[in-house]
Amino acid sequence: MSGRGRGPARQEKARGGAHEPEEMILVVGPPAHGGHCVARPQGEPEGRVVFVRHALPGETVRARITARTSKMWRADAVEALTASPDRVEPVWPEAGPGGVGGGELSHVALPAQRTWKRWVLADCLRRIGGPEVAEAVLALPFSTPPGGVPVEPMPCETAAETAEDPRVRALAGTGTRTRVELAIGDDGAPGMHAFRSATILPVRDLPLAVPAIRDLGLTTRGSWRRRLARARRVQAVAPSAGAPVVIVDGTVLSASGRPLSRQRVDESVDASGLGLGELRYTVRADAFWQVHRDAPRALVEAVTRAALGDEAGGAGASGAGRPGGPRVLELYSGSGLLTLPLALLGGEVISLEGSERAVRDADRNLRPAPRARLMAGRVTGASVTELGRSFSPGGDGRADVVVLDPPRQGAGRDVIEAIVGVGPARVVLVACDPAALARDVGSLLRGGYRLEGLRALDMFPHTHHFETIAVLQRP
Ligand SMILES: C[S@@+](CC[C@H](N)C(=O)[O-])C[C@H]1O[C@@H](n2cnc3c(N)ncnc32)[C@H](O)[C@@H]1O
Known part of the structure; x- marks a missing residue:
């Protein structure tokens, strides 16, 4: 074991008193x-x-x-x-007892991982959201006691789980992550943080990573290990449209370790389900991008349909009948993954994102949809109130739909109250934390919205994380 750094963020002692058991x-x-x-x-x-x-x-x-x-x-x-x-036999023993964080369900059969997550979702909705949220979820068509909705597998997991070859079935849920981050221990060995700890444990295997990242040999090949020995932060990125890159303390390297002048990678997302064909994006190599290889496509389809309804080939349009389609305010928009299909299929789109670098990427990515307005700035109650009412004259200039994909802690009460104040017909909330989902949905229900749909997608197999998409409608 090797260690570096300050100690756990929240200090909890492991050793007990004289009469407390180990x-x-x-x-x-x-x-x-x-x-x-x-x-x-x-x-x-x-x-x-x-x-x-x-x-x-x-x-x-x-x-x-x-x-x-x-x-x-x-x-x-x-x-x-x-x-x-x-x-089951864990697919990643190094993330087992006493090991690194990030693979804590790898001893659980994949269908049972989804049952686990369904239970956690129901529990968060009930305990954190309160009775109003629990009742709203139980009233949904797919919900059964104790609440919550089924957690859906990503397409590549379904394919692996139904494969004839038992060896393929046993590896379902591995080989899906297109982004991996490593830390380097005091002894120069690449590793990852132990659970809730600043301690870095060496790792040999990266079974959750896509083959393009595993094949780099970052944790096993002598040439990489020598190169990484004095680094602090190492990221491996396998874009969907191009060769993998390694980012060592901010420098972008090719798979052979050669510094690259290009700092960006290309991503392509199949949006044929929306009638859009292939969507193309270019993002900074170290920028936020959905990690599971099937996630960009799944989110683009699910969110665009939820936001635009009929305009995207789905049902129950919001803002339907407005010439040019609904006006969409998109919050926490990153490099424009969702902005592009919303702008191509919707009416007017305004997006707001805190990272200026991400907005610069989004600006290029939105070239096929030049009418979209991309704003850089913090999402706050004040910015939502202002932007939510700044659509072109005609009608009352307010957003018909608000789409938001906040970071783990959720949007929070101020932002949700500002959305309620703007009063869009529909709100599509993407959440990667069920506790934050429960809080934000609770605030929207108290603001008079009705829960119309909730989906949970297993975008992080072998970990406890999953993604949810809630659709709320103003009655
Ligand atoms: C979960 S990501 C979603 C990005 C995008 N929807 C996607 O799927 O690629 C959340 C984004 O919110 C941005 N962000 C976090 N806190 C923010 C804040 N207070 N104001 C504005 N943007 C923020 C981050 O920079 C990040 O791009």
């Missing part, structure tokens, strides 16, 4: 948000909760305590004494 036998309860299951050990102080990773609901496990606070302990299951039928 290991315990636990009967494991349901999964909770964050990639662990909840256990309530018998004979422990009333209400003590242990968050156990690397376990499955219903299992009895021997667990090693990894952190203690006054309210809860954390533990890693190191042995399943009675194993769940959903337990």
Whole structure:
């Protein structure tokens, strides 16, 4: 093990007092948000909760305590004494007990990972969103108790899970990440952070990465290991339209380690389902881009249909009947992944994004849709209120649809209240965190919106993360 840096962001001590155990036998309860299951050990102080990773609901496990606070302990299951039928040989042992973060469900069969995520979604909607959100979700067609909606696999997972060859089925959910980040330990070895820790553990294998990244040999080849030994931050990027690149402390290198003058990569997204053919994008190599290889296409289709309805070949248009299509305000728009199809199929589009570099990329990417207005600036209550009312004269100049894809913490109350104040007919909310989703949907319901649809997409197999898309309509 090698270490560097400051220590965990939130300090939790692993060692207990003289009479506190280092290991315990636990009967494991349901999964909770964050990639662990909840256990309530018998004979422990009333209400003590242990968050156990690397376990499955219903299992009895021997667990090693990894952190203690006054309210809860954390533990890693190191042995399943009675194993769940959903337990499988982990596809990434280095992310197992005591290992790196980012592959915490790799011991769970893929369909059971989606059941796990469905349960977590339902739990967040109920506990964090409150009864109003829980009821709204239960009223949706696909929802069944305890709430939540099915978590849908990405197309390449469906293909692998239904393959005849058991070896292909066993590897379902691997080989899908087009972006990987490595840290370099004090000993110069490439690795990743241990769970909730600044400690860097060496890794040999990157099974979740697409083959183009694995084949680079960043963690195994001597030439790369020598080159990376003094680096701090290493990113590997496998764009959909071009060769992979490696970014070492900001310098973009080819697969053979040669510095490249071009700082950008090309992405192409099949939008034939929307009648748009191939969408082309160029983005800075280190810019945000959806990580799962099927994610750009899935999001483009799902969000464009949800936002534009009939105009995008779907049902239930919002702003329908307006000449030229609905007016769309898009918040947190990045390099324009969603802006482009919205602008090609919708009416007027205004987007707002905080990163100026991303807006410069979006500006090029939106050349086929020159009427889109791309704004750089923070999404705040004030900026939403202003932009939401600044569409061309005609009607009342307000947005018909607001699309938002905020970072993990969600949009927050101020921004949602400003959206409610603008009063679009439809809001399409993309969220990568179910707790933030529950909060933001709750604020929209309290603002008078009705939940019309909710989809959950498994864009991060073998981790506890997933993406959700909520559609809300003003009655
Ligand atoms: C989840 S990404 C979505 C980007 C885009 N929809 C996509 O799929 O590629 C969130 C984006 O929000 C931007 N962002 C984060 N906080 C922001 C803020 N307060 N104001 C404006 N943009 C912000 C980030 O730079 C990032 O591009």
